[in-house]
Amino acid sequence: EAGVAQSPRYKIIEKRQSVAFWCNPISGHATLYWYQQILGQGPKLLIQFQNNGVVDDSQLPKDRFSAERLKGVDSTLKIQPAKLEDSAVYLCASSFGGGSHYGYTFGSGTRLTVV
Amino acid sequence: GQQLNQSPQSMFIQEGEDVSMNCTSSSIFNTWLWYKQDPGEGPVLLIALYKAGELTSNGRLTAQFGITRKDSFLNISASIPSDVGIYFCAVHTGNQFYFGTGTSLTVIP
Numbered sequence: 001e002a003g004v005a006q007s008p009r010y011k012i013i014e015k016r017q018s019v020a021f022w023c024n025p026i027s028g029h030a031t032l033y034w035y036q037q038i039l040g041q042g043p044k045l046l047i048q049f050q051n052n053g054v055v056d057d058s059q060l061p062k063d064r065f066s067a068e069r070l071k072g073v074d075s076t077l078k079i080q081p082a083k084l085e086d087s088a089v090y091l092c093a094s095s096f097g098g099g100s101h102y103g104y105t106f107g108s109g110t111r112l113t114v115v
Numbered sequence: 116g117q118q119l120n121q122s123p124q125s126m127f128i129q130e131g132e133d134v135s136m137n138c139t140s141s142s143i144f145n146t147w148l149w150y151k152q153d154p155g156e157g158p159v160l161l162i163a164l165y166k167a168g169e170l171t172s173n174g175r176l177t178a179q180f181g182i183t184r185k186d187s188f189l190n191i192s193a194s195i196p197s198d199v200g201i202y203f204c205a206v207h208t209g210n211q212f213y214f215g216t217g218t219s220l221t222v223i224p
Binding site for chain 1: 119155156157158159160203205211212213214215216217
């Protein structure tokens with residue numbers, strides 16, 4: 001079974017630039033999550049999708065972050081404009097259904113460095 | 116969000132030694148999870164706990180769900196070099212997962 005695919009693996013940008021990350025979940029997983037993991041901390045949920053609808057985006061900084069999952073499969077997370085404090089690993093995860101850890105699988109992440 | 120405090124923050128041990136780490140919260144949870152994150156990878160689920168007082172093993176790993184439902188413990192016996200990584204506790208409430216601050220483990224051959 002293929003895992004959660006994320007790209008790119010690494011990205012370096014200057015502050016105030018824009019950046020986008022892509023995630024393709026495991027086939028059949030209805031729920032998709034984006035996490036931000038700052039160095040030395042645990043992952044923090046940014047947004048959760050159920051199919052193509054947003055379930056929870058309470059911790060997403062909406063002034064600069066946006067995410068979409070238009071067809072209920074893959075998803076993109078965008079930051080515009082980036083700040084230095086956005087430097088982190090952005091993890092995507094997917095699961096069969098919301099609220100369950102069964103089959104909950106993380107991708108390898110995109111490491112973003114903002115200089 | 117929920118605050119999960121893990122200790123110790125980091126550990127340096129000799130290969131073959133046993134390891135203990137714990138996770139505490141000010142709130143009660145009904146599901147406790149332990150994940151391991153290798154460098155450059157996403158976290159991978161090690162053990163899930165569903166009942167207060169429950170003790171569950173996965174190979175050399177043993178985890179316990181605290182009786183107060185506010186804490187959990189993870190033990191690794193006879194550590195090996197591939198145990199290196201960051202160990203996170205997590206709780207599941209509603210539709211959300213909350214992760215702890217992590218314990219970084221280094222195993223010296």
